[in-house]
Amino acid sequence: MPYGGVKRHQPMQMEARAAQFAPFAALTGHEAAISATAQKHINSFNTLTTDDDQQSEYSDNSDI
Numbered sequence: 001m002p003y004g005g006v007k008r009h010q011p012m013q014m015e016a017r018a019a020q021f022a023p024f025a026a027l028t029g030h031e032a033a034i035s036a037t038a039q040k041h042i043n044s045f046n047t048l049t050t051d052d053d054q055q056s057e058y059s060d061n062s063d064i
Helices: 014-020 030-048 052-058
Strands: none
Touching: none
């Protein structure tokens, strides 16, 4: 059956409908927090090791 629309009120504007279904930003900054925690663990590991070869193996070499 064809849909005739709702008779009680006007249809929602496209801008309002898009805003209603916009992505939820509850995890804003989550990636940065994970990266900071990972870097703390890498630094902690590097201070515990005494071998320079192992330190360079686990360092954050993001420019490679």
